[in-house]
Ligand SMILES: O=C(O)C1=C[C@@H](OP(=O)(O)O)[C@@H](O)[C@H](O)C1
């Protein structure tokens with residue numbers, strides 16, 4: 001097993017340029033592929049999740065050209081229908097590829113097989129499959145009911161139905177329906193059953209759909225009407241902004257190790273909900289400044305313990321669990337049950353690994369309560385569970401005065417392959 005030992009770095013400052021947003025990269029690739037016209041996608045993220053989407057689109061007959069060695073890509077849209085009608089797609093552990101492709105392929109009148117890594121086969125997809133079946137899709141489970149792998153056949157679409165979808169397990173199911181159902185050309189109503197989680201991700205979806213010419217009428221978070229007769233049309237160019245979840249590690253570094261640390265690529269103009277991570281740091285007493293395209297964090301004394309609902313920023317919320325190690329008391333993160341069905345059971349993993357550095361942790365079904373120790377334990381060997389965010393989060397322990405060992409650090413490849421190299425560019 002590979003291990004990375006990070007030595008204590010009491011003070012860090014500097015500026016980093018963020019890699020592209022995962023959520024925007026994969027949505028933009030799919031929308032560009034489904035649209036009519038050619039789209040120049042600029043500053044696409046370079047990571048495993050995006051490679052899986054690119055490979056899938058290639059197998060489905062979409063022409064995507066990388067411009068030299070840049071992260072700019074030219075996507076030739078297929079005008080609503082993939083030319084390849086039969087394909088076997090492997091999508092790793094990329095939720096932003098698996099869920100939206102399931103919905104789009106369910107409408108393609110072809111035969112497709114979708115699979116992923118073992119963990120992807122433990123991540124639920126039943127609520128999305130139920131919703132697609134209500135629209136007339138033909139989808140079967142090749143393993144356990146409710147989970148990938150899936151087999152998709154030609155649909156017998158039912159026009160004019162109201163499609164119900166549960167919103168309490170993953171917002172990606174609603175995102176997938178929103179992106180795919182305009183392909184039917186019919187007016188479609190999607191009704192969210194129960195409380196919708198991770199709401200800001202739906203704003204990203206609607207924003208990008210609008211850029212590709214498809215408008216959705218919404219009544220709050222409960223009802224989404226896609227008027228018929230709309231088609232995705234390339235806007236010509238889409239720039240992928242920096243990843244706001246990846247920004248959280250550097251902003252936390254500024255908060256824990258003096259700073260100032262500035263991230264470039266997200267700011268006031270961002271369409272990503274995870275920029276709100278900065279507000280939570282502010283609540284903890286961190287000094288935050290923000291421009292249209294940058295955010296800066298620096299420490300201003302000991303962090304304050306907080307009790308917060310973080311349902312709106314489930315990914316960046318993990319970084320708050322680490323900031324809690326530097327707080328003046330017990331911090332409680334609430335309404336984060338979706339952590340249990342992500343790259344690993346993150347509530348259990350976070351509790352186990354925080355205890356290794358000496359924290360007292362209470363793990364609830366949908367919350368975690370963290371009390372820092374008087375003295376952090378040195379050289380804790382942190383297991384990462386093939387979860388990029390576990391590795392990136394626990395790297396920050398080295399900013400709290402003790403060395404830390406990260407097991408299997410390469411799992412950061414899911415969203416941020418050169419994370420540790422970029423972290424090392426911050427200086428004393
Ligand atoms: O739509 C998206 O781009 C995402 C939605 C969130 O998932 P859930 O809606 O499952 O919480 C988030 O955790 C994931 O990393 C990306």
Ligand SMILES: C=C(OP(=O)(O)O)C(=O)O
Pocket residue numbers: 093094095096315342343389415
């Ligand atoms: C939950 C995550 O990924 P996915 O897009 O696979 O759901 C994540 O990146 O934290």
